[in-house]
Amino acid sequence: xxxxxxxxxxxxxxxxxxxxxxxxxxxxxxxxxxxxxxxxxxxxxxxxxxxxxxxxxxxxxxxxxxxxxxxxxxxxxxxxxxxxxxxxxxxxxxxxxxxxxxxxxxxxxxxxxxxxxxxxxxxxxxxxxxxxxxxxxxxxxxxxxxxxxxxxxxxxxxxxxxxxxxxxxxxxxxxxxxxxxxxxxxxxxxxxxx
Amino acid sequence: xxxxxxxxxxxxxxxxxxxxxxxxxxxxxxxxxxxxxxxxxxxxxxxxxxxxxxxxxxxxxxxxxxxxxxxxxxxxxxxxxxxxxxxxxxxxxxxxxxxxxxxxxxxxxxxxxxxxxxxxxxxxxxxxxxxxxxxxxxxxxxxxxxxxxxxxxxxxxxxxxxxxxxxxxxxxxxxxxxxxxxxxxxxxxxxxxxxxxxxxxxxxxxxxxxxxxxxxxxxxxxxxxxxxxxxxxxxxxxxxxxxxxxxxxxxxxxxxxxxxxxxxxxxxxxxxxxxxxxxxxxxxxxxxxxxxxxxxxxxxxxxxxxxxxxxxxxxxxxxxxxxxxxxxxxxxxxxxxxxxxxxxxxxxxxxxxxxxxxxxxxxxxxxxxxxxxxxxxxxxxxxxxxxxxxxxxxxxxxxxxxxxxxxxxxxxxxxxxxxxxxxxxxxxxxxxxxxxxxxxxxxxxxxxxxxxxxxxxxxxxxxxxxxxxxxxxxxx
Ligand code: SF4
Numbered sequence: 179x180x181x182x183x184x185x186x187x188x189x190x191x192x193x194x195x196x197x198x199x200x201x202x203x204x205x206x207x208x209x210x211x212x213x214x215x216x217x218x219x220x221x222x223x224x225x226x227x228x229x230x231x232x233x234x235x236x237x238x239x240x241x242x243x244x245x246x247x248x249x250x251x252x253x254x255x256x257x258x259x260x261x262x263x264x265x266x267x268x269x270x271x272x273x274x275x276x277x278x279x280x281x282x283x284x285x286x287x288x289x290x291x292x293x294x295x296x297x298x299x300x301x302x303x304x305x306x307x308x309x310x311x312x313x314x315x316x317x318x319x320x321x322x323x324x325x326x327x328x329x330x331x332x333x334x335x336x337x338x339x340x341x342x343x344x345x346x347x348x349x350x351x352x353x354x355x356x357x358x359x360x361x362x363x364x365x366x367x368x369x370x371x372x
Numbered sequence: 373x374x375x376x377x378x379x380x381x382x383x384x385x386x387x388x389x390x391x392x393x394x395x396x397x398x399x400x401x402x403x404x405x406x407x408x409x410x411x412x413x414x415x416x417x418x419x420x421x422x423x424x425x426x427x428x429x430x431x432x433x434x435x436x437x438x439x440x441x442x443x444x445x446x447x448x449x450x451x452x453x454x455x456x457x458x459x460x461x462x463x464x465x466x467x468x469x470x471x472x473x474x475x476x477x478x479x480x481x482x483x484x485x486x487x488x489x490x491x492x493x494x495x496x497x498x499x500x501x502x503x504x505x506x507x508x509x510x511x512x513x514x515x516x517x518x519x520x521x522x523x524x525x526x527x528x529x530x531x532x533x534x535x536x537x538x539x540x541x542x543x544x545x546x547x548x549x550x551x552x553x554x555x556x557x558x559x560x561x562x563x564x565x566x567x568x569x570x571x572x573x574x575x576x577x578x579x580x581x582x583x584x585x586x587x588x589x590x591x592x593x594x595x596x597x598x599x600x601x602x603x604x605x606x607x608x609x610x611x612x613x614x615x616x617x618x619x620x621x622x623x624x625x626x627x628x629x630x631x632x633x634x635x636x637x638x639x640x641x642x643x644x645x646x647x648x649x650x651x652x653x654x655x656x657x658x659x660x661x662x663x664x665x666x667x668x669x670x671x672x673x674x675x676x677x678x679x680x681x682x683x684x685x686x687x688x689x690x691x692x693x694x695x696x697x698x699x700x701x702x703x704x705x706x707x708x709x710x711x712x713x714x715x716x717x718x719x720x721x722x723x724x725x726x727x728x729x730x731x732x733x734x735x736x737x738x739x740x741x742x743x744x745x746x747x748x749x750x751x752x753x754x755x756x757x758x759x760x761x762x763x764x765x766x767x768x769x770x771x772x773x774x775x776x777x778x779x780x781x782x783x784x785x786x787x788x789x790x791x792x793x794x795x796x797x798x799x800x801x802x803x804x805x806x807x808x809x810x811x812x813x814x815x816x817x818x819x820x821x822x823x824x825x826x827x828x829x830x831x832x833x834x835x836x837x838x839x840x841x842x843x844x845x846x847x848x
Pocket of ligand 1: 720778
């Protein structure tokens with residue numbers, strides 16, 4: 179993974195609550211064997227009309243939302259399936275950070291492992307962000323802050339190991355492999371050796 | 373004297389390879405890793421790119437379920453895959469399992485089936501284990517007192533390579549369900565009721581332990597239905613302490629210990645319960661006597677009510693949007709809503725007792741004229757057992773389709789799906805917008821309610837169709 183220290187962008191807002199991973203990427207697009215190229219089906223059934231044209235009612239199709247790398251979403255974003263295709267699709271679509279008052283566990287873990295900043299913000303900040311689409315923000319991983327021009331900065335929590343991995347571009351599999359001896363010792367101790 | 377511990381803590385503690393610190397999560401050992409075709413190819417590619425092997429292939433078990441067709445092959449042996457990509461995905465899993473030495477229950481296996489159905493059937497799922505799979509409904513296995521949860525594809529790679537995961541310890545939530553479920557009301561009604569009570573994010577960050585007399589009275593299949601849907605309340609996992617029902621169900625299955633080793637295992641498993649005085653982070657109480665046949669009316673599983681209760685008024689624009697999508701009307705019950713498709717199957721309700729429950733309603737009756745009904749067994753073993761009892765004949769003569777095992781319309785990625793606008797009464801676990809096909813509207817329900825709705829042509833109360841049975845139960 180490449181290090182991620184900061185994302186700076188205007189925001190796009192999806193106010194819906196409980197946006198599940200089926201909406202982020204419908205299941206029929208999961209018959210892929212790679213991680214690439216899923217941006218074109220990101221939010222597919224919401225983003226497109228039956229004839230394949232853009233759905234004008236989908237907020238990310240609005241002119242003001244073009245090129246936004248920060249998504250502010252309604253409560254409980256990413257619930258549902260464990261498919262990692264959801265963060266892959268969002269990243270490929272151009273989203274680099276998701277800000278929300280509550281983010282589903284597996285989705286958040288999958289996102290952070292791929293360098294997508296899935297950030298939980300407080301209720302009040304969340305409401306403010308939902309009400310200010312298009313505002314320019316800086317999400318800073320090192321400082322754990324969201325900097326709002328003219329409205330002060332907001333601190334967020336980030337699990338220390340996830341933060342470390344983001345900043346250093348640490349590969350978690352490599353970290354686990356370094357513990358090979360401890361794993362083997364555990365297997366011996368618990369009678370789980372091959 | 374050790375401090376009293378919850379069931380979750382006992383399993384967690386026994387699998388910690390390295391303790392969690394402020395800076396790093398715990399390293400947690402995985403006893404059983406289940407694999408399927410959809411969430412694994414990128415993980416195997418990662419292993420190949422790094423020149424790694426699978427650390428413990430014998431702790432890894434694979435099956436085909438998500439993207440495979442449920443219609444039989446053509447005369448030339450060709451399976452009717454929905455797309456060439458779906459076929460390529462299946463071929464890829466075969467090659468990966470072959471190259472990395474993993475047992476695969478593929479087309480040639482008489483044990484193939486939905487991953488969460490075959491794990492228990494094979495006795496691969498055992499009390500006290502940690503079990504993971506690249507699938508959120510891995511929580512199903514918690515019915516056996518195993519700590520089981522879904523992971524993403526990157527983590528699938530971690531487990532393949534190291535048999536371990538990096539995890540922060542979740543919180544615990546006890547859901548006590550006391551009293552007896554009324555006649556004609558089952559595990560699916562109960563879990564929909566629970567999610568309706570605590571909400572789709574009511575369990576976020578927690579592992580749920582279901583306990584109380586109503587849970588103890590459930591069969592293993594019913595316990596699996598309950599634990600299966602833990603994720604729909606946002607929980608990482610659901611757990612039920614193993615007991616005599618668990619041991620009786622597992623005994624003699626291919627992968628469980630046999631003979632004296634079995635006795636030793638049961639002795640060990642019997643200690644897997646929450647100690648008196650152990651602390652949960654949260655506790656919730658549910659009265660089983662108040663549960664009725666329950667269905668969903670909106671676009672997430674928390675929007676659940678008794679089928680004869682009025683749909684609640686929307687309290688904001690988003691709620692209203694869900695009602696509009698469903699064509700549900702506040703103040704009117706779901707009962708009576710016209711139905712286009714009925715689906716019985718999935719890892720929630722695709723096991724033998726589920727099929728029996730649906731067949732009990734359908735026997736001697738017919739699926740309504742405009743309704744299409746699919747019955748999809750959860751596994752080859754379920755299919756064989758159902759056919760041995762003649763259930764397939766009951767379904768076929770009622771006008772339902774009897775399919776080959778797979779996930780089918782639960783996830784609708786194999787071509788089994790509803791058309792835009794159609795209303796599906798489904799025994800699966802998710803009623804999200806478009807889950808069963810673009811624009812499809814899903815009402816989650818028990819197998820009995822699904823079957824009753826198929827016969828009536830609208831969402832219907834199964835107790836009407838089971839009057840004789842219900843009267844008998846009441847008398848007993
Ligand atoms: S039946 Fe549905 S929930 Fe179960 S594993 Fe298959 S797709 Fe997932």
